[in-house]
Amino acid sequence: MDESALPEKPGLPWENRRDLGFFPAMMGTLKGVLLEPAPTFRDMRRNAGIGDAVLYTVFLGTVGGVVGLAWQALVSALGPVLGFDMGQDFAESMIGLGVLAVLMPALVILGAFIVAGVVHLCALAFGAGQHGFEVTFKVVAYAQGSTAILQVVPIFGGIVGFVWALVVSVIGMTQAQETSGGRAAGAVLAPVGLCCVCWVFALIVVIATAGL
């Protein structure tokens, strides 16, 4: 399909941040993706590049991930006081968490691309990828970035965010790829059901947050 022949979409608030301002655009996109994903993703631009989506998910994913690691560090530090043993050397645990915090932006980027790649492969198989990889990536990036901030809630935030990201991704793929809900659900949920490796980057942060 010749995308250039289609009328340009209005775009998410984040895609119009030069007019709206950085934080108003971020909050508008966050609210839209989490609470009104259908109209939000319907307005998402299809062929404006992936730079905006990468920046959005890296920023929010890093903030959420680092806060999640901070909760884990707090639990580790309070373990002896609260009467339980984390089962590993405290200093070694803190070093590991510190390294994860430094690597968090890279982990977020890798997670977004690998997940989007697997989801788009499944989307092609289910006939739900007619508008190309760019659209799939942007749906995954905005869904993951928006739900990553839920990790500010200790223990359950990461798990709730993971499930919410799946729901938002299905709705986003339905609207942005202009496909049926069933095909979009197949594209998003098949990797979860069949291959948990692609979620390993999300799991790293969930594990760290939940102290598993």
Place this chain on the structure above:
Amino acid sequence: MLRPVGPGELDHERIWTAVFFLAVGVAIALPSQIWERLFCPFKLVVGLPCPGCGTTRMVLALLAGEPSIALSLNPLATVAALGWGVFAAYGTVVAMGRLPRVRLEGSPRVWHQRAAMMVLGLVGVNWIYLIAAGA
């Protein structure tokens, strides 16, 4: 056919080459205690390996220069990782040399669907191997 990247077109060579080198860097930088804490939720619940089981051990084997061990842990993931490396080498050359890219033009959408289903079929065959091998 060979042609330059069109206006507004995603530069897949640059993107996936950059992601490849980022993945290698992260794999090297992650401390062993993080790798050791990764587990397979599918295997924990169902008792069978998931299609991706063995991938983290495969990555560590490849980084240690043991491709034969990597292949035994997860053949499809090993081939995919090595193939990604070959693509990254091609991507580096065409991006730095500003050379035209390989593009499959005019292929019907149904071919994309069939190719994707073939890849998923290979994932299924690989999964059967992992279950039989007791991964």
